[in-house]
Amino acid sequence: MSGEDKFDVIIIGAGPAGTACAYTLAKEGKNVLVIERGTAAGSKNVTGGRFYTYALDLVEPGLWEDAALERKVTHEQIMMMAGEQSITIDYSNPAFNKSGEMPQSFTILRAVFDEWFASKAEEQGAVIACGIKVDGLIEEAGRITGVKAGGDEMFADLVIAADGVNSMIARQAGLVPELSDKTIGVGVKEIIELPAKTIEERFHLKSGEGASLLMLGCTEGIHGGGFLYTNNESISLGCVFTPSEAASHGRQVHDIFQDLKMHPSIYPLIEGGKTVEYGAHLVREEGYRGIPKKLYRDGLMVIGEAAGFVLNIGYTIRGIDLAIVSGVAAARAVISGKNPGPAYFEELNNIKLLPSMKAVDGYFDLLEIHRLYETYPKVASGVFNKMYSISGETPVSIKKGIWGVLKDNKVSLWQLVKDGIRGYRSI
Amino acid sequence: MSNVIVCFKWVKAEDDLRIDPATLAVDLSKAKGKISDYDRNAIEAARIASESAGSETIALTFGSNDAKTALKDALSRGPKQAFWVNDVSAENADGFVTANMLAAAIRKIGSYSLIVCGEGAADTYAHQVGPRIGALLDIPVISFVKEMRIEGSRLYAVRKLEDSLEQVEADLPAVVTVLPEINPAPIPGLKAVLEGGKKPVTEFKIQDLDLEDGDTSRKTDVVSFKGCSMSRKKILINEGDAKEKVTALVAALKKEGVL
Ligand SMILES: Cc1cc2nc3c(=O)[nH]c(=O)nc-3n(C[C@H](O)[C@H](O)[C@H](O)COP(=O)(O)OP(=O)(O)OC[C@H]3O[C@@H](n4cnc5c(N)ncnc54)[C@H](O)[C@@H]3O)c2cc1C
Numbered sequence: 001m002s003g004e005d006k007f008d009v010i011i012i013g014a015g016p017a018g019t020a021c022a023y024t025l026a027k028e029g030k031n032v033l034v035i036e037r038g039t040a041a042g043s044k045n046v047t048g049g050r051f052y053t054y055a056l057d058l059v060e061p062g063l064w065e066d067a068a069l070e071r072k073v074t075h076e077q078i079m080m081m082a083g084e085q086s087i088t089i090d091y092s093n094p095a096f097n098k099s100g101e102m103p104q105s106f107t108i109l110r111a112v113f114d115e116w117f118a119s120k121a122e123e124q125g126a127v128i129a130c131g132i133k134v135d136g137l138i139e140e141a142g143r144i145t146g147v148k149a150g151g152d153e154m155f156a157d158l159v160i161a162a163d164g165v166n167s168m169i170a171r172q173a174g175l176v177p178e179l180s181d182k183t184i185g186v187g188v189k190e191i192i193e194l195p196a197k198t199i200e201e202r203f204h205l206k207s208g209e210g211a212s213l214l215m216l217g218c219t220e221g222i223h224g225g226g227f228l229y230t231n232n233e234s235i236s237l238g239c240v241f242t243p244s245e246a247a248s249h250g251r252q253v254h255d256i257f258q259d260l261k262m263h264p265s266i267y268p269l270i271e272g273g274k275t276v277e278y279g280a281h282l283v284r285e286e287g288y289r290g291i292p293k294k295l296y297r298d299g300l301m302v303i304g305e306a307a308g309f310v311l312n313i314g315y316t317i318r319g320i321d322l323a324i325v326s327g328v329a330a331a332r333a334v335i336s337g338k339n340p341g342p343a344y345f346e347e348l349n350n351i352k353l354l355p356s357m358k359a360v361d362g363y364f365d366l367l368e369i370h371r372l373y374e375t376y377p378k379v380a381s382g383v384f385n386k387m388y389s390i391s392g393e394t395p396v397s398i399k400k401g402i403w404g405v406l407k408d409n410k411v412s413l414w415q416l417v418k419d420g421i422r423g424y425r426s427i
Numbered sequence: 428m429s430n431v432i433v434c435f436k437w438v439k440a441e442d443d444l445r446i447d448p449a450t451l452a453v454d455l456s457k458a459k460g461k462i463s464d465y466d467r468n469a470i471e472a473a474r475i476a477s478e479s480a481g482s483e484t485i486a487l488t489f490g491s492n493d494a495k496t497a498l499k500d501a502l503s504r505g506p507k508q509a510f511w512v513n514d515v516s517a518e519n520a521d522g523f524v525t526a527n528m529l530a531a532a533i534r535k536i537g538s539y540s541l542i543v544c545g546e547g548a549a550d551t552y553a554h555q556v557g558p559r560i561g562a563l564l565d566i567p568v569i570s571f572v573k574e575m576r577i578e579g580s581r582l583y584a585v586r587k588l589e590d591s592l593e594q595v596e597a598d599l600p601a602v603v604t605v606l607p608e609i610n611p612a613p614i615p616g617l618k619a620v621l622e623g624g625k626k627p628v629t630e631f632k633i634q635d636l637d638l639e640d641g642d643t644s645r646k647t648d649v650v651s652f653k654g655c656s657m658s659r660k661k662i663l664i665n666e667g668d669a670k671e672k673v674t675a676l677v678a679a680l681k682k683e684g685v686l
Contacts (some may be wrong), residue, residue, distance in 0.1 A: 005618075012544075035617065129620045150616040 007033045007127075009334065010117065010147055010156040011113065012134045012169055014041035015319045017184055018162030019057050020327030022033040026124035027060075028335050033156070034118070034126055035149060037133035042114025044187055045164075046281035047238035048317050049213050049229035051108045055321035058328050058351070063160040063257070064102060068116035070231040071210025072103035075203065078195025078315060079265065081217040082374075082381035088213075107210045107229040108320070109191070120314050134163070137172060144173065144299030158340065160301045160330060162323075165271045165282045167306030175302055176292045183286045185224060188257050189238030191231075192273035199230050202269050214315055217377025218260045224373065225314070226260055228269070237261065240283060240312070283319065284310045288354075288361040296341035303330045309353065313363040314372075325353050362426030369419050371411065378409050428480040428577065429538040433473035434508065434529050434560070435466035435492055437490045437497040438550040446654030452651045453491025453654045460493055464547035465605075467612035471606050472507035472575070473543040480577050483507045484535065489528040491515045503615040510536060512631045516643065522554040522555025523646040529556065530563035531636035542581065546571060546606050557604035581636070644649040 009025055010162030011018045014036035022034045023040050038044040050073060056064040061292065076091045096104040111129070137411040138146040138153060146155035161169035165184070170176035196207070203211045217228035229236060238256045246253050260266060282303060284290050291308040295301065303309075305322035311318040329351045333343035348354045366372075406416065443458035462470075470486065477484040484683075486506040488494055492515065498509045503626040512528045520528070533539060543555035554570070561568030569575075573592075582601050586593040587608075615623065633643065661681075664675045680686040 033621070127621065127624065129617055129624075131614065132617045132620060152617040154617060154621075 005153070005155055007031050007154070007156040009033070009158045009160060010035065011160045011162055011308075013162040013164060013304070014038075014118050014128055014130070015045060015114065015164055015304060015323060016055075016117065017306070017323035017327040018160070019114070019121050019311075020048070020055075020324040021160055021162060021303060021331045022126040022128070022327075023059055023117075023121040023124050024120060024328050024331035025293060025334060026126035028331075029404075030334070031094060032126040033154065034128045035132050035134050035147065035154075036118075036128065036130045039131045040111075041079075041118035041128065041130065042111045042113050043130075045110040045114055046187065047110050047320060048107075048141075048187070048189070048227045048238060049107050049109065049231065050105055050316070051113070052105050052321040053102050054104075054137060055324035057102065058232045058325060063120070066120075067106075068112045069108055070229075071105035071107050071205070071208055072097055073105040073212045074209040074212040075191050076315075077211055077213040079213060079214060079262065080380050081214045081378040082378040084264050085381040085385065086263070087377075087380055087384055088265070093190050095131055097413035101170055105212070107212065109231055109232050109234070109236070117163065120427070134169065137169060142298060144297070158301060158334060160303055161300060161306050162302075162304045162327065163306050165284055165305045165310075167302065169300075170292070170302045170306050173295060173297060173300050173302075175221065175294050175300070176306065176308075179282070179284075181247075182242065183284065184243065184286050185240040186243045186246065187238055187240040187283055188253060188280045188282060189236060189261060189278070190261075190275045191234050191236055191277040193234045193271040194270070196233050199233070200327070201237065205230065212316075215260070215266075216314075216364055216372065217374060218256075218263065219373055220249065220251065220256055221291060221370075221374035222249055222256075223367070223370065227317070234276070235273065237266070237270060238318075242285070280384070282386075283312060283317065284308055285312050285364075285367075287311050287313070287364050288357040289364060291354075291357070301330050301333075301340060301344055303327050309357070311357060311360060312367075313360050314367055322357070325351055328355060332408065338397075366423050366426035369422060371415070371419060375409050375411055379405050379411060382408065428477075428482045428580070429447060429540045430483050430485050430535065430536070431473045431482065431541045431543060432476035432485045432487050432533055432539045433466075433470050433543040434487050434556065435470060435497070435501055435545070436525075436548045436550075437461070437494040438463045438548060439487060441549070442507045446656055448656055451653040453652055459534040462497055462547075463545060463549040465549065465607045468505065468607040468609055469545040470501060470504045470506065471544050471612045472609045473541070473605075475610060476541060476543070476575065476577055479532070480540075482540065485510065485539075487529060487532055487536070488512070489514070489520070489525055489532070490517045493518075498628050499623050500615075501623075502626040502628075503620045504612070505619075506626070508627045508629070510629045510631065512633070512636065514633050516633075519645075519647045519649065522551075522553050522559055524643055526556045526559030526563060527638060527642040528633070528636065530560045531565065531638055531642075532631055533560070534605045535631065535636060540580070540604045541577070542600070543568075544602065546604045554604070557602050561602035564602070565601075566652065567601040567603060567648070569595055569597060570606070572603045572605045573607070573608050575603060575605070590685050 006032040011034045022032045025032045030422045080090045134147045136148045156287045213228040222245045224240045226239045228237045303326040309322040310324045329347035332347045386401035439458040440461045486501040486509040489512040547554045557587040569584045571586045572584045573587040576583045580599045621682040
């Protein structure tokens, strides 16, 4: 093999994980090649659309100021839906967005963000080759020594798989098993364009401010939920479903999503908008317990969602920040010059990625409570219905009303207590 | 044989154009750039021609700063080096100005035996540039080329006309404008992409070129630029059994004058 065909590190995938890793390595003078199958970084990537800013600061302090971000999230909202009814909680805390400081979180559009981020890694000296799909790994005497793409072979001291949720590379290398339809979600999403002013009026935002809205009870009882993020001049609206349940449900995921768009609490938010993009994508749902036991073998490291680094914890989905953090951890492990496998795990701990994921591991159990996706939103709406229905008739006491609602929804006291304990334990 | 020069244009991707349905105004601001589709076939045609003749392929473009990405892309498709006339005026130049720029650049490059252009650009499809370059350099032009072959200093080409094929020959140097069917435009592989990023690019500014007064002034002016939006008739035929539906469909198509 000639010097031309060999790099220090080849990274597969220019998503947030791969790019963050490439940036960090290139900055330290490593000869890095990133291979991305999309015609540009981000061109095919589907995500919800919110990003926690601290991760970019780990890559390079202050980098976020120049980043292609949309609106800083000033409003955290949760909506529970039951039929046409809905209950919304809106939380805002100015401490998350103190003036002069780095805002905690932004909404983003991946096509824009990924391309910006990749251009920054290029500025650091990384080579990014787009429009090329890696077909497989090259293995010599048990060691991964390079990649195959089309008819070409390219070699490196280390190959890093950053190829996302359904990592063909990590599977091929025997590090990650086939994904199970019970531990992933299928997300569908539209980007709907609206003028900035309209978005600000509808969500009560100032210029540059954004809302993040998660919805429960919009999936016809299927394990899953909806999300809505306000971008500068568009809204990202989508839904995530557990595919095994959706398949036996009888209705197409796409149709349930269309109903969500027409919901009386959602339609006024997107009315008059123009859908400019529609996409579907998988997302891992297992959190900490979904992380494969081994993320390294001789010559190969796995980072980002390929390595299971995603948290879907009901009130937020975090994959982009964790992908970046894992990319930085892997790069630091390489730069340290230590034995890469153990060094990577050490860095994942140092950078607090593994501890953070472990801390919220119990959410998986909470989200397994099926009644969360239909029954409890109905119960909550039922209670509100009793509270707010005033017709001049003698009302039943709230207490009695609650019992009635529980009975209507076939929830026994025993189940309620059991779910309550399970929920409490899991958080 | 000396160099084969292939001219290509960096255009806006039509999929990214936004048309306002009310005013038909076209919004180009969100559109990404790409190498004009037919020019990709032209680049490959040039590569094949120079390979068979044992010469070098050179890529040439007239474009604004925006065209920088284009050069890498073009170079990953085979040419050994690229020349770039960099000026913002490229964004709304007509065939006259573009041909003046390219011909001046070609003179500066000096040695060439064949100039390959796409038959028309993906955006304007005006068929102007190739023939004009030929006129400016005072060399033969063969258009609508679907096949070509070089033997010594002679070019043999097949032109595809409306209802016939025409075989023509010319002495080199010459200009050909090629149809996309001349050859496929393969997507560059990994190594080609990496090499493309390393090949030399020479940038010309307008001042570097030997131009005469008036060469940079357009001969045609675009008076308006509007989208074309088709309004659909939205006829739904869903009454009756299959036979009745088909009859209704045929009747409706006849009424519209399409059958
Ligand atoms: C519907 C939905 C909503 C989500 N919402 C959010 C959210 O709001 N916030 C959040 O933080 N996270 C969210 N996530 C999760 C987040 O999008 C992912 O976890 C994150 O993108 C993972 O980053 P990554 O770099 O590991 O992989 P990816 O972003 O998937 O990038 C992988 C890259 O590798 C490329 N690639 C794959 N295979 C090959 C190959 N063989 N050769 C070359 N290139 C290849 C791909 O084209 C892609 O660019 C959401 C996910 C979904 C599906």
